[in-house]
Amino acid sequence: MRIKALKQVKSQIELEFPSREDAKIVLRSIEPEIRGSPSERTSTEIECQKNILKITITARDTPSLRASLNSYLRWILLSQQILELKH
Template structure:
């Protein structure tokens, strides 16, 4: 039986523009201060029109919870941006 020491993943989400990616990053930055789980470390940054999310978790449950939280916040931010246009 193999025991996982940690789970690490990087997800890239492409936006229509650099500005849109930056706005979404700014909207979810406060969530980085209060991580969804103490068992995860999350780094989020922009590179051009990409939002890059790096998650390191101690177990699959905390990884999934963290990923789901950030994806929901990103989706909500994107929906708010679409309302503005």
């Protein structure tokens, strides 16, 4: 019998917004996606510190990490674009 050890991969990014309020608006807009993670193979933590949005994604493998990261970045970009229309 051969046992393969699974090694998790992790990525953390920080996105700076013009204001704390903008960062919080974007965070609230993607919170539903956080609760329903894009994949069962990943877990995501997002926090807002002042005007910085910190995203930490832990995944079972690199393809899952990449897919999850791309999803969150698309949602954040869309939220940011909508926010800019408001200003």
